[in-house]
Amino acid sequence: MNEAMKKHLIESLNKGVRYDKRKLDEFRKVEVEYGISKSAEGSARVKLGDTEVIAGVKLSVEKPYPDTPDEGMLMVGAELLPLSSPEFETGPPGIKSIELARVVDRGVREAKAVDVKKLCIEKGEKVWAMFIDVCTINDAGNLLDASGIAVLAALKDAKFPKYDGVEINYKEHTDEKLPLSKYPLPVTVYKIGKNLVVDPNLDEQEAYDARLTVTTTEGNICALQKGGDNPLSIDEIKQMVGLAMKKSEELIKVL
Amino acid sequence: MAYTKRIDGRKKFDELRPISAKTGIIQRANGSAMFQIGKTVAYAAVYGPRELHPKFMQNPKKGILRCYYNMMPFSGSGDRVRPGPNRRAKEISMVTEKSLLPVLDLEQFPNSVVDVFIEFPQTDAGSRCAGICAASMALADAGIPMKDLVSAVSVGRVDDKIVVDLDYSEEAYEGGPVADIPMAVIPSTGNVSLLQMDGEISKEMLIEALEIGKKKLAEIHDAQRKALKEKYK
Numbered sequence: 259m260n261e262a263m264k265k266h267l268i269e270s271l272n273k274g275v276r277y278d279k280r281k282l283d284e285f286r287k288v289e290v291e292y293g294i295s296k297s298a299e300g301s302a303r304v305k306l307g308d309t310e311v312i313a314g315v316k317l318s319v320e321k322p323y324p325d326t327p328d329e330g331m332l333m334v335g336a337e338l339l340p341l342s343s344p345e346f347e348t349g350p351p352g353i354k355s356i357e358l359a360r361v362v363d364r365g366v367r368e369a370k371a372v373d374v375k376k377l378c379i380e381k382g383e384k385v386w387a388m389f390i391d392v393c394t395i396n397d398a399g400n401l402l403d404a405s406g407i408a409v410l411a412a413l414k415d416a417k418f419p420k421y422d423g424v425e426i427n428y429k430e431h432t433d434e435k436l437p438l439s440k441y442p443l444p445v446t447v448y449k450i451g452k453n454l455v456v457d458p459n460l461d462e463q464e465a466y467d468a469r470l471t472v473t474t475t476e477g478n479i480c481a482l483q484k485g486g487d488n489p490l491s492i493d494e495i496k497q498m499v500g501l502a503m504k505k506s507e508e509l510i511k512v513l
Numbered sequence: 514m515a516y517t518k519r520i521d522g523r524k525k526f527d528e529l530r531p532i533s534a535k536t537g538i539i540q541r542a543n544g545s546a547m548f549q550i551g552k553t554v555a556y557a558a559v560y561g562p563r564e565l566h567p568k569f570m571q572n573p574k575k576g577i578l579r580c581y582y583n584m585m586p587f588s589g590s591g592d593r594v595r596p597g598p599n600r601r602a603k604e605i606s607m608v609t610e611k612s613l614l615p616v617l618d619l620e621q622f623p624n625s626v627v628d629v630f631i632e633f634p635q636t637d638a639g640s641r642c643a644g645i646c647a648a649s650m651a652l653a654d655a656g657i658p659m660k661d662l663v664s665a666v667s668v669g670r671v672d673d674k675i676v677v678d679l680d681y682s683e684e685a686y687e688g689g690p691v692a693d694i695p696m697a698v699i700p701s702t703g704n705v706s707l708l709q710m711d712g713e714i715s716k717e718m719l720i721e722a723l724e725i726g727k728k729k730l731a732e733i734h735d736a737q738r739k740a741l742k743e744k745y746k
Contacts, residue, residue, distance in 0.1 A: 295635040298587035308540050314587025341558040341630035389593045391586040396539045
């Protein structure tokens with residue numbers, strides 16, 4: 259984004275005006291649709307305005323990590339599909355998709371959203387592994403928060419496949435759901451000029467100075483990620499965390 | 514032994530699974546479409562014509578077409594599919610390109626590329642054909658000059674019967690020989706622009722299967738046209 263356009267955007271924000279007429283702390287309309295992929299054990303589509311992502315959970319039985327022999331495994335992956343934006347390219351995952359996946363992963367993991375001890379089948383030998391993949395369909399800004407919601411929705415939707423102790427029958431699912439007890443939602447607050455904005459559209463996302471992703475659950479913070487080229491003051495961090503926590507409480511209602 | 518009843522309950526051996534199609538589903542793309550047949554769902558997005566890099570790949574006479582077939586990690590019928598291109602996806606991408614090229618007119622776009630990204634959130638066999646259907650709709654939605662759409666379906670044989678639009682349970686049938694023949698046809702000429710096969714089939718059965726497939730593709734062509742018109746209602 260060129261300087262003149264950025265200046266104009268900041269001047270509007272200073273007056274409390276966003277190009278799409280939202281308030282600075284207002285999300286676009288959030289829509290969640292469950293069970294959108296029959297091949298996955300759990301799946302969901304999330305729309306934030308025109309932004310659209312889908313997430314799918316695959317469950318499999320694996321040998322646990324040696325340092326956590328009685329805990330199930332969790333991995334969040336993300337693909338910024340070139341289908342979803344002219345800016346995304348084919349090829350191995352770039353830093354953007356890696357960061358997105360890791361920040362979402364960290365939230366779910368650190369909040370202990372899924373009780374991984376309950377995913378142990380045989381200590382040291384067999385545990386359930388959850389692979390949650392996010393695929394972007396349309397990038398109209400704020401893919402990270404959309405992905406965070408989608409991952410939780412997909413986990414909520416997931417049902418175990420039939421397992422006889424040797425082989426998984428992916429064609430048949432049980433009624434048993436994942437031991438998911440918390441919903442750690444990431445909310446990213448963007449600093450543009452002196453303004454704090456949530457759920458940026460593409461223009462805002464191009465013009466930001468710094469951003470802070472705050473993942474909260476039940477009033478506690480479980481993951482943070484600062485991004486952007488400019489630093490933040492402690493006072494700004496305080497405001498951003500406060501705003502993110504407030505938004506997270508509102509957003510959780512869509513799940 | 515004979516194949517007497519279709520495993521998924523379809524009444525006729527030449528019956529297609531239910532089809533649903535839509536265009537203009539991805540706002541950032543120049544053209545886009547969704548094509549669903551049974552439990553197989555394809556999304557296609559077209560970007561371009563746009564400048565082609567690296568430069569040595571540019572053709573000063575006409576634009577080039579690049580297709581990318583990709584299954585989402587959770588879209589397979591069994592285990593998670595590892596992300597990224599594999600041999601299978603690369604080959605399918607190539608035959609998808611060849612199936613679409615005959616209807617495209619890219620001469621007005623020298624040195625450019627038209628990229629088509631095809632993604633699958635869920636599959637139950639027939640994905641390359643669904644992908645081609647979605648891709649040709651997305652190209653039309655993007656306004657790329659085209660002589661026609663391309664319609665595709667898989668035909669084949671399950672034991673003694675010629676069948677159209679095999680699902681995974683039919684591809685994996687164990688009671689007798691199976692042949693799976695993905696085919697694409699340019700409706701206005703009736704010419705075939707994609708043809709592959711694996712399995713076992715006689716020459717007579719193959720030709721009969723292709724004729725039946727060509728006939729049934731009219732239904733798919735109708736669904737594609739209807740979806741394109743729907744956007745402008």
